[in-house]
Amino acid sequence: MLDASSNRINGSIPLKMGEQGNLNYLNLSNNVMSGIIPNDITLLPNLRLLDLSSNSFHGAVPVTKYSFSPLEIIDLSRNYLNGGIPVEICFIVTLTTLDLSNNSIGGQIPYCLDNLIKLTSLNLAYNNLNGQIPLSLVSLLEMNLLNNSLVAQVPDKYRYCFPAKAFVGNKKLCGNIKGLRHCDLPFFSIIMPLVPMSICIGASLFLYSKRFDQIEGPGIQLLCAFLPR
Structure with a gap:
């Protein structure tokens, strides 16, 4: 010791x-x-x-x-x-x-x-x-x-x-912790309810994510998969 x-x-x-x-x-x-x-x-x-x-x-x-x-x-x-x-x-x-x-x-x-x-x-x-x-x-x-x-x-x-x-x-x-900023929701989670199904056929769209500050894909087909049928 x-x-x-x-x-x-x-x-x-x-x-x-x-x-x-x-x-x-x-x-x-x-x-x-x-x-x-x-x-x-x-x-x-x-x-x-x-x-x-x-x-x-x-x-x-x-x-x-x-x-x-x-x-x-x-x-x-x-x-x-x-x-x-x-x-x-x-x-x-x-x-x-x-x-x-x-x-x-x-x-x-x-x-x-x-x-x-x-x-x-x-x-x-x-x-x-x-x-x-x-x-x-x-x-x-x-x-x-x-x-x-x-x-x-x-x-x-x-x-x-x-x-x-x-x-x-x-x-x-x-995060949901005092002293930290709240996490921004990805843009697609905001516009998803507003996108009509009619534009999902054969369309392609890149989405902007506020959370990650970059352009994301692969396209509107991914977004449409989460829309109600």
Whole structure:
């Protein structure tokens, strides 16, 4: 066990840290440490807690395809990490808490996170994440996606599982959640009742979707399939 938190320690993590095979608890949070976090840390065979939060570390999240430590808690929040969330993190099946908030992490949220059946708390707030929110995250007890660049509609079931503040700050998100804009209905759902059946024969029409801000097809035949006969 090594707890050296809140001591204003500077410098980088020693490369030999990855050789401490008996280490099961490593807390270096709230210091002034910098540099890249060695991947070897997540190779420690007995490590259960890794807390490097509130430092000045940069580079990628230190997880590789060989990371099979029995980690339960990873807290790398409030650093300067970039890159994406490595899919290899989905192999740490013992993980219960993952906090990568307040970094510069981009890319999409890996859909394989549903492999982490013990994961209960996920904090990815204040990053540059994009893409959609995986549906499987609804099973979490705590989730924070505040201030990213996520897109699309938040499923209604999420409004009953997490506070509204978990989603705000994502300008391209919409849904029935306080603080988010309402999702615009596609144009065809508005004009569909107004289109007479007589124009459906042999006609072709491209439809404009307000929701996706692009031209959609394939034609009026698709629209007519939903009209009452």
